[in-house]
Amino acid sequence: MELTFPDILFRRLESIANLSAADRRTVACLPLDVRDFPREQDIVREGDVPSTSFMVLDGFVYMYKLTGQGSRQIPALYIPGDMPDLHSTQLKVMDAGFRSLTPCKLGFVQHKDIHKVCETSYAITSGFWRMTLIDAAIFREWLTNVGQRTAYSRLAHLICEIFIRMRSVGLTKDVSCPWPFTQEQLADSIGVSKVHINRTLQELRGHGLLQLDGNELRILDWGRLCQEGDFDPLYLHLRDETIVPRCEEGIVPK
Amino acid sequence: MELTFPDILFRRLESIANLSAADRRTVACLPLDVRDFPREQDIVREGDVPSTSFMVLDGFVYMYKLTGQGSRQIPALYIPGDMPDLHSTQLKVMDAGFRSLTPCKLGFVQHKDIHKVCETSYAITSGFWRMTLIDAAIFREWLTNVGQRTAYSRLAHLICEIFIRMRSVGLTKDVSCPWPFTQEQLADSIGVSKVHINRTLQELRGHGLLQLDGNELRILDWGRLCQEGDFDPLYLHLRDETIVPRCEEGIVPK
C-alpha cells in the first residue's frame, strides 16, 4: 500500500517487460494528476470518450456493464498497480464503466502523453500492450468460469485469483489479504444472485477452506481451494515464478 | 471470401487505424506462410509457446478453453480478416487453444516480423493493438451475456453479433449469412447444454425471428432479434458508421 508513482508502475511494467534506463526515465517523467475518490463513485462511464487513463495507486476499483434489463455484470476487479482503462488510449468510446470499490487514490495520465512515450520506445509500448492483454486473458478465464463451472467452483476460483493477484503486489500477509468486497459485488462478478453468494460463501467456510473476518480474508486450505475452483494461475501471465505458489494440495502460499 | 493478403489485412487495419502509404508498403511486405486446414483441427494448443501468429484468410476458427472437469468454453469465434492469436506476440504461453471450425486457409506471420514492423511504425502497432483490444471488448460482452442474460436472450445476442461481424467483412447477402456452427459449438459459446440450445433455437424460429436452412442463417425480424438479445453493437468498435445497421424495431440490415 506504501508504493507510489512511479515505482508502482515500474514494478508492474518490469514484471512484464524489459525496460532500459532511458525507458525508466521516460516513464518516470509522465505527468500524473493524482486524485482521491470516495467509495462507490463513478470514475468513467459507459459511452464516455475519455482523454486520460488512470492507474490505481491505492484502493480498489471495478469495471461494470449494465444490461437493458437493469442487471449488472462486473467483468473485472482492479488492485493497486493496475491501469483499468488503459485500453481507452486505443478505443475511443467506453463500452463499460469504472467505479471505485473502496475510497481510493488514482493517478490520471493524458492519452497524448502515453502516445508520446509509446512513440519513443517500443519496449514501453510492449509493456502497456501486455497489461491490456493480461486483462483480456482474465476476461477469457472469467467467461470460462461463469460459463462452465458451478457457483461453488466459480467462487473458489475467484477467491484464488484475487489472493494471487494481491500477493503479486505485496498486499498479502502470510495467508491473509484485504477483502473489501460486498457479497453483491461478488455476485455480479460471477453471475449469481446475492442470496446464492451468501450461501456459497457459507459452504466454503463450512468446509474449512477459508475464513472471513470483516475486511480480511484468511485462507485455511489453499490446496483444496485451488482444487475446488479448478484454478491454474497460468492465465495471469505472472512472469516471476516465485510469485505464483504451486496449487498442489497442502501447499500454503507464503 | 475473395479477398486475399494483403488486402484483407489492409481493410481490417484501416477500419481501425490511419495508415500512411509507407505503412501500407511495410505491411504488404510481411512474409506470409499460407496453409490450409481441414475442419476441426488444432491450430495452436493451450500451453504452446508459438513463434508465429496467424490471420484468417478464408473459413472460420474458434478459441477454446477446457476445464478440469472436461467441459469446454468457446470464448471467441473468428471470421476472415481476424487475427485470433495476435496476442501471442506479447504473451508467451497460450492460455487457450485455437481450432478450425470449417476447412480454412490461414496466413502465418513470424512474431519477429511483426515486432520488426511495429518498431518502424507506431500507427501499425496501434492498429494491431486495437485488434487485440476489440477482441477483449468482445470477451467482456460475452461475459456479460453469459453472466446476466437468459439462454434465449444470450443466443439472440450471439446471433446478432455474428451477423454484424459477417456483414462488416462483406460475408452477408441481404439478410442472410453463412452459418457453419454446430449446435454444440453454440452451446459451448454461451455456456448452456446442447439440448437447451436446440430448444432455444426452436423458440427463436418459432417466434419468426430467423430461419436456418442448412449452412445459411436468414434474419426475419432484425428489430426484435436485437431487442430480445439486448444487443448494442457499440462494443464491436466498428469505425464505419455505415457498417452498423441501427437496431430499432423494423430496421432490417441491408
Add this chain to the structure above:
DNA sequence: CGTGTAGTTGAGTATGTTCAAAGTCTGTGG
C-alpha cells in the same frame, strides 16, 4: 445401403432465483 454425425424429443432432476423478512454491524447525531 450402412455408418457416423448432428439434431430432436421426453421425463425427471438439480442448481440457482425470487421474494420477503429478520438479524447484524457501523457510523452519526443527540
Add this chain to the structure above:
DNA sequence: CCACAGACTTTGAACATACTCAACTACACG
C-alpha cells in the same frame, strides 16, 4: 453513551430455468 438509520448479511420457502440421460430421427458421405 445511547438511539437510530442505513447498508449489508442471513434465513426460509416456493418457483423457474436449465441440465442430464437416454432414445430416436434426419441427413450426408462413402
